[in-house]
Amino acid sequence: MNSSLLTSLAWASVIALSLSGCSAFRMSTTDVHPEDLEHYRADYDASDMRKITTAVVDKMLVSPFMAGQSSPPIMTIAGVENRTREYVDTKNLTDRMRTMLLQSGRMQFVNTARRQDLLNEQGYQAANANPEQMATLGAQAGARYMITGSLTQMTQQTGKQARLSKQRLNYYKLTMEITDLTSSLIVWTSEEEFARNESIPLIGW
Amino acid sequence: MSPFLSSAGKAVVLPHSFRCCLNVLPVAVCLLLTSCANHDLPEARSAFYQGNYELAKAEIGAEILAGKDAVLVLMERGTVYQAEGEYEKSAMDFIRANDILALLETYSVSEGVESWVVNDTLYSFEGAPFEQTILHSMTALNHLASNNLQDGGVEARRIIHSLRLEERGEDYPDDAFSRYLAAFILEMTGDLPNAEAQYIVADELLPDYSIDKRGRIGGDPEQFSDTSVTERELVCFFLLGRSPSMRELRGESSHSFFPPRIQLYGEGRHLGDATVLSSVYDLAFSTWNLEAPARLAKMVARIAAKEAVARKIEEQDAALGALARIVLIGMLERPDFRRWETLPRWLAVARVPYPEGLTSFEVRLHGEGIPVGTTYPVQRPLVQHGNVVFSFVRDLPGFNSGKRDKEIDKLH
Numbered sequence: 001m002n003s004s005l006l007t008s009l010a011w012a013s014v015i016a017l018s019l020s021g022c023s024a025f026r027m028s029t030t031d032v033h034p035e036d037l038e039h040y041r042a043d044y045d046a047s048d049m050r051k052i053t054t055a056v057v058d059k060m061l062v063s064p065f066m067a068g069q070s071s072p073p074i075m076t077i078a079g080v081e082n083r084t085r086e087y088v089d090t091k092n093l094t095d096r097m098r099t100m101l102l103q104s105g106r107m108q109f110v111n112t113a114r115r116q117d118l119l120n121e122q123g124y125q126a127a128n129a130n131p132e133q134m135a136t137l138g139a140q141a142g143a144r145y146m147i148t149g150s151l152t153q154m155t156q157q158t159g160k161q162a163r164l165s166k167q168r169l170n171y172y173k174l175t176m177e178i179t180d181l182t183s184s185l186i187v188w189t190s191e192e193e194f195a196r197n198e199s200i201p202l203i204g205w
Numbered sequence: 206m207s208p209f210l211s212s213a214g215k216a217v218v219l220p221h222s223f224r225c226c227l228n229v230l231p232v233a234v235c236l237l238l239t240s241c242a243n244h245d246l247p248e249a250r251s252a253f254y255q256g257n258y259e260l261a262k263a264e265i266g267a268e269i270l271a272g273k274d275a276v277l278v279l280m281e282r283g284t285v286y287q288a289e290g291e292y293e294k295s296a297m298d299f300i301r302a303n304d305i306l307a308l309l310e311t312y313s314v315s316e317g318v319e320s321w322v323v324n325d326t327l328y329s330f331e332g333a334p335f336e337q338t339i340l341h342s343m344t345a346l347n348h349l350a351s352n353n354l355q356d357g358g359v360e361a362r363r364i365i366h367s368l369r370l371e372e373r374g375e376d377y378p379d380d381a382f383s384r385y386l387a388a389f390i391l392e393m394t395g396d397l398p399n400a401e402a403q404y405i406v407a408d409e410l411l412p413d414y415s416i417d418k419r420g421r422i423g424g425d426p427e428q429f430s431d432t433s434v435t436e437r438e439l440v441c442f443f444l445l446g447r448s449p450s451m452r453e454l455r456g457e458s459s460h461s462f463f464p465p466r467i468q469l470y471g472e473g474r475h476l477g478d479a480t481v482l483s484s485v486y487d488l489a490f491s492t493w494n495l496e497a498p499a500r501l502a503k504m505v506a507r508i509a510a511k512e513a514v515a516r517k518i519e520e521q522d523a524a525l526g527a528l529a530r531i532v533l534i535g536m537l538e539r540p541d542f543r544r545w546e547t548l549p550r551w552l553a554v555a556r557v558p559y560p561e562g563l564t565s566f567e568v569r570l571h572g573e574g575i576p577v578g579t580t581y582p583v584q585r586p587l588v589q590h591g592n593v594v595f596s597f598v599r600d601l602p603g604f605n606s607g608k609r610d611k612e613i614d615k616l617h
Binding site for chain 2: 200
């Protein structure tokens with residue numbers, strides 16, 4: 001290989017590296033389908049939320065509790081208790097479950113979150129609306145069942161010792177329950193769990 | 206003369222001026238590295254201790270929230286917000302500081318090299334293990350004051366996690382106050398078994414006091430024979446005094462080892478006393494002593510390396526060598542005294558009966574350096590969960606009695 005060829009190759013490498021370097025420093029965005037979300041850390045994330053809510057709803061819809069219902073039962077969601085070490089938006093979790101259950105046509109939900117707004121609107125209508133079109137007072141549906149749950153977390157990690165990376169394992173468990181508001185009996189319950197390990201480099205640039 | 210080999214294999218002699226430039230290059234690099242490490246934290250802290258919270262926040266500013274002291278700055282600003290009663294803003298700063306700390310888990314080689322070459326202040330501030338635990342405690346107090354028990358629970362679990370031996374390090378001190386706070390939050394959320402476990406650990410850390418499984422504090426364990434708690438209780442957390450100065454930690458100035466006496470009164474009736482569970486001085490002093498040998502060894506090695514560079518330059522040019530020594534050792538070499546300085550000195554808890562109908566209470570402080578008759582009326586935060594009323598008090602010393610009264614209005 002002669003020296004001019006070597007020089008050309010060297011220049012080509014420098015130019016290629018420069019160009020690739022330039023793109024790496026440019027800000028860019030890419031659309032990602034929610035089904036294709038990746039995990040960056042072992043912590044609970046959006047794809048976990050999607051996965052566990054889908055799994056719980058699927059189990060709920062094929063449960064003996066649902067099979068025994070002659071008509072769509074009226075439900076209320078009291079919320080999922082966050083018992084993890086992370087700030088998890090559990091409202092987001094129950095909102096997605098409610099949407100999926102409602103869209104299945106197999107359950108009905110009372111709007112507990114907007115109860116005060118509903119009362120305000122009814123009060124306004126009672127004072128101002130056409131009596132024929134006015135919402136009937138005292139005729140709101142009462143929920144027969146309450147959905148509750150809790151999200152828990154357990155963490156294991158390697159101790160402080162000479163090594164290049166730290167291993168951390170996060171285990172999460174979502175427990176959901178349906179309670180009969182008349183009898184206070186738990187009529188259905190299910191668990192959904194997952195665990196993820198992450199390797200954190202202890203030395204970086 | 207320094208001969209270099211050219212591509213043709215011939216020795217190339219560099220000119221004297223170029224060699225001088227090469228020799229002072231390390232000095233220039235060091236100066237460049239230190240150029241962005243300055244901030245106005247001392248002024249902000251001073252304003253905070255004078256009760257001027259607006260000035261304290263203005264001194265901190267927004268531009269230094271992204272630097273190597275970002276965690277420290279957020280800790281200090283969060284403390285200012287908390288003293289102001291801006292609990293949600295304070296929690297946001299503390300949570301952000303914790304998020305940055307999570308990113309600092311990986312040792313940065315570039316910062317490590319800088320700290321070896323110049324000084325330790327060029328490494329991102331992470332805080333001592335006890336400061337990281339108190340960061341969660343402070344956040345938890347903010348959540349409780351905002352009546353946000355669920356997020357308080359997140360911080361309670363973080364406190365317990367941060368106090369695990371593998372997290373805080375085997376020889377680092379435990380913190381009874383944070384343990385008690387975590388237990389109290391777990392108790393409020395109904396997680397009684399885990400609350401009891403934390404009360405037991407807190408009890409084991411206190412040789413002079415007893416804490417029972419229900420969180421009641423006293424000098425004599427026999428007084429807890431009654432296992433049922435049915436009356437209304439006030440649980441008040443106290444953040445008192447000023448965190449020790451570096452001079453105090455190094456034993457260069459005297460300080461009081463005796464905690465203040467904290468009495469609680471409701472409508473003139475003595476409700477009970479608070480108990481000091483942790484001393485920030487003790488936590489900082491233990492940590493300082495534990496880390497001192499490694500810190501000293503690193504500093505000695507760094508000074509030796511800088512001296513070697515100065516001598517090398519001196520061989521070429523005596524005046525330039527002396528200048529390099531002044532810059533590298535005299536100007537750039539400084540110990541890393543960065544600490545969360547707006548922390549309180551004493552961390553105390555009172556768990557006392559709280560009669561129905563009381564909407565405020567009074568705190569009377571007695572102790573060294575506290576003006577006689579120092580009294581704090583407390584009206585907020587007062588948050589009720591079942592039979593338990595939660596509150597916390599931040600006392601800032603250093604005001605004279607007259608000024609203190611004015612500052613109380615700002616605090617509450």
